[in-house]
Amino acid sequence: MTNTAIGSLKTLLLWWKRRSVMRLEVLKGITFEVGKGECVAVVGRNGAGKSTLLSLLARIYLPTSGCLEVRGRVAPLLELGAGFHPDLSGAENVFFNGVVLGLTRAEVKERLAAIAAFSELHDHIYAPVRTYSSGMIARLGFAIAVHADADILLVDEVLSVGDFEFEQKCRRKIEEFRENGGTILLVSHHHETIEEVADRCIWLQHGHIHMEGSPQEVLKAYRAKSEPDL
Amino acid sequence: MIEELRELWRFRELLISMVQRELRIRYKNSALGFLWSFVNPLATTAVMTLVFNRLLQNGVENYSAYVLAAYLPFMFFQSSVLDSAQSILGSLPLVKKIYFPREILPLASVISNFIHLLLGFVVFFLLLLGVYILHPKVVPFQLTTIYLPFLMLISFILSVGLSLIVSALNTYYEDVKYMMSVAMYLLFFLCPVMYFEEGIANTNMNVHSHGLWFKLYNLNPVAVLSDAYRKILLAPQPIHTPNGLAQPLPIMWNYVGYAFVISTLIMIGGYRMFNRMKWGFVERP
Numbered sequence: 001m002t003n004t005a006i007g008s009l010k011t012l013l014l015w016w017k018r019r020s021v022m023r024l025e026v027l028k029g030i031t032f033e034v035g036k037g038e039c040v041a042v043v044g045r046n047g048a049g050k051s052t053l054l055s056l057l058a059r060i061y062l063p064t065s066g067c068l069e070v071r072g073r074v075a076p077l078l079e080l081g082a083g084f085h086p087d088l089s090g091a092e093n094v095f096f097n098g099v100v101l102g103l104t105r106a107e108v109k110e111r112l113a114a115i116a117a118f119s120e121l122h123d124h125i126y127a128p129v130r131t132y133s134s135g136m137i138a139r140l141g142f143a144i145a146v147h148a149d150a151d152i153l154l155v156d157e158v159l160s161v162g163d164f165e166f167e168q169k170c171r172r173k174i175e176e177f178r179e180n181g182g183t184i185l186l187v188s189h190h191h192e193t194i195e196e197v198a199d200r201c202i203w204l205q206h207g208h209i210h211m212e213g214s215p216q217e218v219l220k221a222y223r224a225k226s227e228p229d230l
Numbered sequence: 231m232i233e234e235l236r237e238l239w240r241f242r243e244l245l246i247s248m249v250q251r252e253l254r255i256r257y258k259n260s261a262l263g264f265l266w267s268f269v270n271p272l273a274t275t276a277v278m279t280l281v282f283n284r285l286l287q288n289g290v291e292n293y294s295a296y297v298l299a300a301y302l303p304f305m306f307f308q309s310s311v312l313d314s315a316q317s318i319l320g321s322l323p324l325v326k327k328i329y330f331p332r333e334i335l336p337l338a339s340v341i342s343n344f345i346h347l348l349l350g351f352v353v354f355f356l357l358l359l360g361v362y363i364l365h366p367k368v369v370p371f372q373l374t375t376i377y378l379p380f381l382m383l384i385s386f387i388l389s390v391g392l393s394l395i396v397s398a399l400n401t402y403y404e405d406v407k408y409m410m411s412v413a414m415y416l417l418f419f420l421c422p423v424m425y426f427e428e429g430i431a432n433t434n435m436n437v438h439s440h441g442l443w444f445k446l447y448n449l450n451p452v453a454v455l456s457d458a459y460r461k462i463l464l465a466p467q468p469i470h471t472p473n474g475l476a477q478p479l480p481i482m483w484n485y486v487g488y489a490f491v492i493s494t495l496i497m498i499g500g501y502r503m504f505n506r507m508k509w510g511f512v513e514r515p
Contacts, residue, residue, distance in 0.1 A: 055512075059329035062509045076328055083324040085251065087258045092251070099247040100328055 026052045028207040029066070034200075036072075036151075039184040041194040041215060043222055044204035050187040053204070054154045057185065072151025072183070075101050077142065086130035090121055090140055093129055097141075101148035111147045118173075119143035120166070139166060146173050152183045157190075171197075191219050231498075234505055238331050248338035253345065267346050271302060271353040290467055292361060292370070298354055299463045300423040300456040303385050306347040307452055308414045314339035314393035315400040315407040318511055325511055332508040333501070336397040340389050347382070354463075374462040374481070381458055384490050388451055391497030394504040401511050420450060427457040428479055432471040448482070451489035458486050 026049040034040050042050045055061050056068060058076040083100055084093045094115055098108035116125040119139040129137065145153070153174075174197065178184065188194055194201060194215050201218035203211040211218050238245075257263045278294035290296065314336035318325065321335055358370045400406040422430070427447075430436060436443040448454050458481060466478035 055326075058327075060326060060512055074329075082327040083321075085255060087255060088251070092254065096247050096251050099244050100324070100330060104243050105247060 025064075026207055027056070027204075030204075030207070030209050032202060032209065032212065034183060034185060036183055037178065037181045038200065039178060039186065039198050041186045041188060041198035041201045042204055043188070043191075043194065043201060043218070044210075045226075048204040049207045050204055051156055054156055054185060054187060057152075058154055070152065073102050073149070074152045074154060075145050075148045075150030076154040077145045077156065084129045084137060084141070087128055089128055090119075090125040090132070091116075094125070094140070094144055097144045098148060101145065101150065103148055107149075115140070115143045115147050118147070118169070135163070135166075142170060146170075146177065150182070152185070153177065155184060155186045155188075157188055191223075194219065231501060231505070234331070234333075234501070238333060241331050241334060244330055245334050245337060245341075248334055249341045249345070252338055252342040256342075267349045268353055270305075271298065271350045274298065274301065275353075275357060290469070292464075295354075295358065295361070295370070296426070296460055296464055296467070297424060298357070299460045300421070302347060302350040302354060303381075303459050304418065304421060304423050304452065304456055305350070306343050307385060307389050308418075309346070310340040310343040310389040311392050311396055311410060312407070312414065313343060314397045315410055318397050318401045319404070322511075332511060333394060333504055336393040336504075337390065339397075340386070340393050343389075344382075344386060347385075351378070368465075370465065372463060372465060377462045378459075381455060381462065381486070384451075384486070384493050385455055387497050388455075388489070388493035391493060391495075391500040394497070394500035398504045398507040398511075401514060402507070417450075417452060420447075421453045421456045422460070423456055426467075426469045427453075428469040428476045429471050431479060432469075432473050432476045434473070437473070448485050448488075451492050454482070454485040454489040457482070458489075 030053075032040075042053060044050050052061070054076065056063055057070060058074055059070075083097050085096070088096075091112060094112060095105065095108050098111070098115075099105060103111070112125075116122060119125075119136070119142070121136060121140060124132070124136065125140075129140075132140070174184070184197070186194070186198060198215045201213065201215040202209055203218050203222055211221055253264075257266050260266060262269070275294055275298055278297050282290075282293040282297065286293075317335040317339045318332065325332065325335075361370050362368075396406060396410055400410075430447050431441075431444050433443070461478075461481045466480075468478060469476045
């Protein structure tokens with residue numbers, strides 16, 4: 001991805017000769033396919049391009065070259081609750097975020113009770129979000145995303161939200177989602193989670209696919225490579 | 231551009247939700263809530279009536295209504311441009327998280343301000359009704375009021391066009407919003423809101439230049455619209471000028487037509503510019 005913007009007019013006017021434009025190529029010519037109903041995990045060190053990859057798939061960036069084809073509706077689970085407004089109630093935020101994720105207002109209305117139940121917020125759903133704890137916000141964000149009827153979930157390090165019980169519930173929901181033919185792309189540093197849920201694993205390094213295969217062998221190689229660095 | 235409009239149509243539910251959210255947030259923590267939308271035009275009228283009708287006594291009947299008729303659309307234009315300037319930066323966490331047509335953000339700002347304009351006109355007509363009840367001899371309502379939706383459409387198109395440009399530029403250069411607030415402040419004096427267009431037409435400077443200054447003045451579509459709103463909503467009135475009493479000018483439909491064309495061009499150009507810039511919003515450092 002490129003890093004092109006100029007901080008302000010001041011920078012533009014005063015430093016136009018050496019403005020801090022830096023083009024960073026994060027992902028360099030990677031090719032892979034994910035089939036319907038598959039769960040693919042992406043591992044790699046910080047800055048390898050994992051999150052950029054998910055953002056590209058969520059259509060937040062346009063690729064500078066190459067193409068990507070996505071069939072079906074994508075629901076990103078990146079940074080849960082980013083779209084919440086603190087002064088609005090949980091329910092009002094559910095409406096807005098549900099529509100952002102591609103539901104109609106009528107569909108959100110149908111699911112509101114299910115979302116409130118899944119997030120375990122119950123009557124707190126009518127309280128302003130600014131009164132929520134971070135666990136409550138994460139739970140609500142997760143509940144909206146899994147009730148959005150997406151075909152593809154993009155998960156960025158968020159499977160461990162809330163307490164142990166809620167985590168188990170999230171796992172079950174994800175399993176259910178997969179049984180119904182949903183596709184998942186998962187970025188995680190949590191190797192046990194990957195071995196548990198993923199069918200396939202991609203190791204990204206400096207923007208290239210370093211290795212691709214079953215989670216067990218990729219993670220074994222990844223650990224072997226990482227340990228000397230520690 | 232057709233492709234982008236189709237995409238926007240697919241996301242119409244989101245646009246509606248965004249407008250609802252913006253209207254909710256505005257008065258969320260206030261006791262009067264949505265009533266505040268009425269308080270602003272009412273308070274404005276009260277002060278204007280006191281100053282223009284009572285204190286200044288400039289000889290114009292019901293002067294505050296003439297000011298309000300032009301002030302409401304001007305406020306709509308100003309608030310929608312200034313609100314939308316910040317609309318993308320304000321929602322950047324969301325923009326960075328998920329895809330939706332980015333133009334929905336400035337559009338929602340314009341539409342929620344448009345709803346306030348509608349409420350403002352409700353107050354305006356209630357005030358006219360009040361005037362009529364107090365002085366039943368003169369009917370203050372004009373038949374030309376039927377043109378109001380057409381003028382509001384032009385105002386809307388112009389606001390959308392400028393909002394798209396300003397919101398896209400402000401995402402890169404935050405100086406733009408400060409420039410715009412200065413520009414809006416100055417624009418207020420360049421529009422016939424607190425004074426009458428006939429005053430401009432009858433100054434020595436304009437008469438000596440054979441109407442050139444008047445034409446230049448009306449190059450500004452907001453000035454044309456301010457005058458047109460006043461003329462379709464209220465009865466024509468002779469105005470005192472340094473050169474004596476000036477007869478009211480008729481509604482200048484040629485200028486209104488010009489404002490319509492220029493607004494449409496600004497909207498099309500603004501949308502193109504926005505579409506070219508919108509993919510870079512998330513890459514702003």
